[in-house]
Amino acid sequence: MRVGEIVTAGILALLSIYMMYKASANGIGYTTGTGPQGGFWPFWLATGMLISTGFIALNWVRRATPQSRSEEPVLDRFGVKTLLLVGGGIIGFVALIDIVSMYGAIAIFLLYYLKLLGQHSWRLTVPMVVLFPLGLFFFFEGLMQISMPTGLSFTDPVYNVLYDIIY
16 A cells, blocks of 8 residues: 555646646636636646645655555455446546536436445435536536536526526
8 A cells, every 4th residue: 555655646746737737828816806817726726736645745754644554455356346436437427428418427427426336315315416416507607607518409408497597
């Protein structure tokens, strides 16, 4: 686990630096009267991630956590199975975005993750699958005025109703 921890921290640090570089092309400042520039949030989130990887590396050097002292393999059989199930779900989520929309893909992913992987009750799963994507829709489309992919044309009736609520 020790090697896996520092390798993961290094990869995340490199990704953070890359994201900071790409975000800075859109401006990372805050303009009075108009708000944050295009790269403001991505840049500062990536900065937070970079700082977090620094703390992981510091703990690794100091051997301050059980993981940083462990010589066990990073993934056992259960870990590999979990990685494949969760990773497969994420790949499925991304593949569904252009078909059933961003919000439909989120709902399907939540259904898969909560009911199949997490084995939660329908009493928890159904409200989460319905309310969380709806909340995201109203936040992004209504409040932030940011349009997400709407999928194929069969999703249009749902979006027509939701857009009528916003506008």
